[in-house]
Amino acid sequence: MSMNPKHLQSAQGAAESPVDRAAALGRELLAVAREAAAAGAAVLAERGRGKVAADTKSAAGDWVTDFDRRAEIAVRDVIAAARPNDAITGEEYGRTVPAEPSGYRWSIDPLDGTANFVRGIVYYCTSVAVFGPLDEAAASATSATSATSAPSSTATPEGNTLAADGAAMDAGTHGWLAASINAPALGVEYYAAAGDGAWLIDSVLATGSDARRGGSATRAQRLQGGDKEEAGRLLATGFGYDADRRQFQVAALLGLMPGFANVRRIGSAALDLCLVADGTLDAYAEYGTQEFDWAAGALIAAEAGLPVLRPRTNPGWQAAGYLDFDALPAESSLGEVPAADQPASGAPAAK
Known part of the structure; x- marks a missing residue:
């Protein structure tokens, strides 16, 4: 040398x-x-x-x-x-x-x-x-x-x-x-x-x-995600504890289902995102999660080459995978949740 x-x-x-x-x-x-x-x-x-x-x-x-x-x-x-x-x-x-x-x-x-x-x-x-x-x-x-x-x-x-x-x-x-x-x-x-x-x-x-x-x-x-043209596509989601919030989430889910064969509710936002990253699931969307729920999983999904949406407001939508992010509705569009029932910033969301 x-x-x-x-x-x-x-x-x-x-x-x-x-x-x-x-x-x-x-x-x-x-x-x-x-x-x-x-x-x-x-x-x-x-x-x-x-x-x-x-x-x-x-x-x-x-x-x-x-x-x-x-x-x-x-x-x-x-x-x-x-x-x-x-x-x-x-x-x-x-x-x-x-x-x-x-x-x-x-x-x-x-x-x-x-x-x-x-x-x-x-x-x-x-x-x-x-x-x-x-x-x-x-x-x-x-x-x-x-x-x-x-x-x-x-x-x-x-x-x-x-x-x-x-x-x-x-x-x-x-x-x-x-x-x-x-x-x-x-x-x-x-x-x-x-x-x-x-x-x-x-x-x-x-x-x-x-x-x-x-x-x-x-x-x-x-990890490189799944096949965008996968038959029988699966959408993952989750639900909050407040009854009014859940009503909004269910109504929003119905609007997202076209294009998907079925829905899965795993019970862990972090693992939902990982399962999208490894191609087990095709997309995930949930309203009202907290940062610690999605922080790691969103990066893993993004690094797997998938589109990722992180919330800019609390509450907001977090999503990943082959999903039309523009189709995610605002909470007020499907029924306003009373302010008193909305979780404060940093409050735990559904697991």
Whole structure:
């Protein structure tokens, strides 16, 4: 290898380029996301047989368990140890902002599909994703803004940042950067990093299986969604706890059904999005989900090459796959839900 100083300078410059630094950061964030999701899933894997004791949060069927709380603590511990200056927003413990924020924020659902978990239905998971600046200039600006406006080292209620985050994504300064969804009862992990595709590790299906979700515990398969012209297309959705909200959701669903053979209600928004990403389902649309429900799954679906709609308002529509997003109605168009019945920003939505 040449020792010409010009060559050395070029090699050093390449190693320190913004592109290389961004790639290294992406790998770091993905590693943290996967480790954190695995830590939460390990708590969920402690579940035995039979029903699990649960407390009611906001409505009948809106449950929280000790597993939710312990899994979130496990996820937070991993993130805080690896990236102590990142903010964290979690379903059970709200938002925590460090004294010197980095500008990166993690959105975590320690147990997506709590109702399934309580009943012993296997569709539940831990979901972890991180949002932040795409380049160094945006990182510096975000850190300065956060440092002057955020409280230090305290858990605070989550504000509605959907519109601001969406505008930053449109401007190309910020985005969802890495995500992992770990479903221990299914034996699968889905993960993605911005620009690097979406992947599945399935510890149940044997290597060489021709199933769409093929793979093994040691070999990841890249996800590319399903066939746009699939016969018998399936649409996934979910429903809230409030009766008026459910009435709107059912009416909206009827309007979306043309073009689909049937509908599935899995019970976990995160896994709905993953099943669209791996082609098991063709599309997913749900009104009123919270950020921690879709943060990781939306990135996984997008990196699988699918159209994705993230909500800009709370409540709003979240959707992915081969679906006409323009056909998603506004809530007022099918009957106004009284303001008193609408969940506040950050309040839990249907699992």
